[in-house]
Amino acid sequence: MRAFQYLMPFALVGLMALPSHADTGDAELGEKVFQQCKGCHQVGASAKNRIGPHLNGLFGRKAAGLEGFKYSKSFQRAGAGGLEWHADTLDVFLENPRAMTSGTRMSYRGLKDAQDRAHLIVYLRQFSDNPANIPEADPTAQAVDHDLDPAILALVGDPEYGEYLSGECTTCHQAAGGDDGIPSITLWPEDQFVVAMHAYKNKQRNHPVMQMIAGRLGDEEIAALAAYFKDLEN
Amino acid sequence: MTFNRRMFLGTSAVMAASLAAPMVRAQGKPRVIVIGGGAGGATAARYIAKDSKGEVDVTLIEPTRTYYTCFFSNLYLGDVKDIDDLGHSYGGLAAGGVNVVHDWAVGVDRDAKTVTLASGGSLAYDKLILSPGIDFVDGAVEGWDLTSQNAMPHAYKGGSQTELLKAQLKAMPEGGTFAMVAPPNPYRCPPGPYERVSMVAHYLKANNPTAKIIVADPKPKFSKMALFQEGWNNHYAGMIDWIGEDFGGGEVSVDPGAMTVTIDGEVTKVDVCNVIPAMKAGHIAEIAGVTDGNWAPVNAADMSSKADPDIHVLGDASQQGDMPKSGFSANSQAKVCANAVRGALTGSKVFPAKFSNTCWSLIDTNDGVKVGATYEATDEKIAKVDGFISQTGETADVRKATYEESEGWYAGITADMFGASV
Secondary structure (H helix, E strand, O other), X not given: OHHHHHHHHHHHHHHHHOOOEOOOOOHHHHXXXXXXXXXXXXXXXXXXXXXXXXXXXXXXXXXXXOOOOOOOHHHHHHHHOOOEOOHHHHHHHHHOHHHHOOOOOOOOOOOOOHHHHHHHHHHHHXXXXXXXXXXXXXXXXXXXXXXXXXXXXXXXXOHHHHHHHOHHHHXXXXXXXXXXXXXXXXXXXXXXXXXXXXXXXXXXXOOHHHHHHHHOOOHHHHHHHHHHHHOOOO | OOOOHHHHHHXXXXXXXXXXXXXXXXXXXXXXXXXXXXXOHHHHHHHHHHHHOOOOEEEEXXXXXXXXXXXXXXXXXXXXXXXXXXXXXOHHHHHOOOEEEOOOEEEEEOOOOEEEEOOOOEEXXXXXXXXXXXEEOOOOOEOOOHHHOOOOXXXXXXXXXXXXXXXXXXXXXOOOEEEEEOOOOOOEOOOHHHHHHHHHHHHHHHHOOOOEEEEEOOOOXXXXXXXXXXXXXXXXXXXXXXXXXXXXXXXXXXEOOOOEEEEOOEEEEOOEEEEOOOEEEOHHHHHOOOOEOOEEEEOOOOOEEOOOOOEEEOHHHEEOEOOOEOHHHHHXXXXXXXXXXXXXXXXXXXXXXXXXXXXXXXXXXXXXEEEEEEEEEOOOOEEEEEEEEOOOOOOHHHHHHHHHHHHHHHHHHHHHHHOOOO
16 A cells, blocks of 8 residues: 555545545455456466456556557557556546447446546556655546546537538548548447547547647537438438 | 239339439539549548448549649659559549449639539539649749640649659759759648659669759758658768759749750750749639638648638638648648538538648658658637757668558558559
C-alpha cells in the first residue's frame, strides 16, 4: 500500500478541481477488479503478451507502443496521433473502450463504476515506475465520471439534416466505406458514432482535424450525422 | 405466352416514350448548368443530381475527358505518385445522372439565361454555377506570357503542364539550376509552391544531388513557412535558396528565349524555370460579368454572385472571405451551394452554411504536415471560426500518420467529386 500513500496529495488536488469524481482508489480492491482482465492481460514480474499486451510499465507508454504485440489499426493510429496511457486516458478508455478507439479488438464493454476504475488504475500504477521517483507522475487514484449524458445518447437524429451535414465528412471519409488512410464511418452503429464524436469534442480523442470538426457540432447535429451514416447504403 | 397486338402497341409506346423522355422531362424540370468539372463544379453537379433524385436537370460543361487533379500533382513531380494516379474520368458523374458535355463554355447571356458553347450550341439554365478555377494575370511576370508556357511552364493547372515540368526536371543537367517564380497573394493552394519546392528537392536529392533550387518570391512570408523551412533544413540542407520580398524576390523578370531569370538586377542562367504568375478567376467568370477586379465576389450563405442571384461562383474563382483557394475549400463550398440551389429550385429544405478546409503538404517521404480551419457564413464574408496547424519538431510517427491521412483524403475527395469510379 505504499504506492497508495504517495498518491494521496495528487488525488486531493484533483478532487478540488474536478466536478464529478470517485474516491481515491485502493490497490487491493483494484487487484480484485483486475480478475476480469486476467483472461487477456498479464501484469507483474513474469507478465507476457497474451491475447492482450502485458501491462507492466503502462503509465507513460504510447498507445500501441509495445514492440512485438500486434495492435489493431485503430490503436496504431491513436498511438501515432499521440495517445499515451496516463490515469486520465486510462479512465476514459476503461469506462468505454470504443469511445477512444472505435476499432479496438478489446472485447470488453467497459467498467462503468468510476470507483472500480479508480481501484484498478491504482493497482496497475504499481507496475509502472514508482511515482515517488517522478515528480510529475500521474495522479492515478482518482477517476472522473465521463459518461455521456444519457439524454445525449437518447437524442433521435434527423437523417435529412445528417445527409446535408455529412458533406463535411465525405470530403475525407468515403461514403462508399473505403478505408485508405482515413477510417470508414459508413454503417457505423449510431451509439458508437455519438460516443466517438463527443470524445473528439471533449478532446478525449486527440486528432486535431476531428477535434476541430466535432468541436462545433451541436448534440443534435451529432445525432443527425449518426442517424444518417448508420443506414447509408451505396 | 402469345404476343398480341395490345402488348405490341404497349411496348412500342414505352419505347417511344423512353426515347423522347430526356427532352420531355427537361422541359418541365428546373435546369442547372455547371461550368468547370473540378473540385467545385464536379461536386456541385454530383450533389444536386444525387440529392434531387432526378427532379433537377443537371448539365456539367467541362472540356477535358480526363481530369487531372492539381492537388497531389507535386507528388508526381517528386516521384511519389504516377500521373495516372491523378487522372479521373467523368463516368461516375454520368452514371449518377449528370449530363456531362465535353466542350468549352464561351459565352453567358444573363438576360436570356443561356450559355454558349465553343461548338456553337446554346444551353438554357435556371441556375448557373461557375467553377472555372484560375487564369493568369497578363504581364504579371515581366518577360512571361502564355506563349512562354512551354519554355517556362506554370504547371499550376493539372495535366499536360505538370507533365511538361516533370520532363524538364528529369532532363536537367547534373548540378543544374531549377528556378521558381512564386505568385503574390491571393492564389490557388497557398502551400502549393512550397510543397513543389520540397518535392523537386526530393527528386533532385535522389537523381541529381548537386543541383540547386532558387525561389524568387514577392511575399515576405508564406503558408506553413516554419514547417517548410524546418523540413528544407532537415532534408535538403544547402539545396534551396528562397529569396523573399525583403531580398528583392519581387523584383523579377524572365527571358524564356535565353532561359535566364533576373532577380533584383542579378541575372542567372537556369535550366528549368517554373513561373507561377499572379492569378485571377477563370475567364468565363469575366465573360459572365460577375467579376470585380480579378475575382468574383459572392454571398457567403450560398456562394451566389453579388452581381446576379441566379449565378453561383465556387472555389478559386470566388472572392468569399477567409477560406484559402483549395480543392478542399471548393468541395466544401460546392455542398453548401448545391443545398441552396436545390432548395431554390425544388423547395427542399435549406440548411445553414458550414465550411471547412484542410491542406496537407508533403515535405519528404512520410514527412507530411497539415493546416486546417472551420468557417461560417456572416453577412460580409466567409469567416474563420477555428483552426490548427502541424507543429515544428513533431515525431516521425506523427508526420507519417499525417501523410497517410492525406492519401486517405485524396481517395475521399476524389470519390466525393466524381462518384464511384466506373
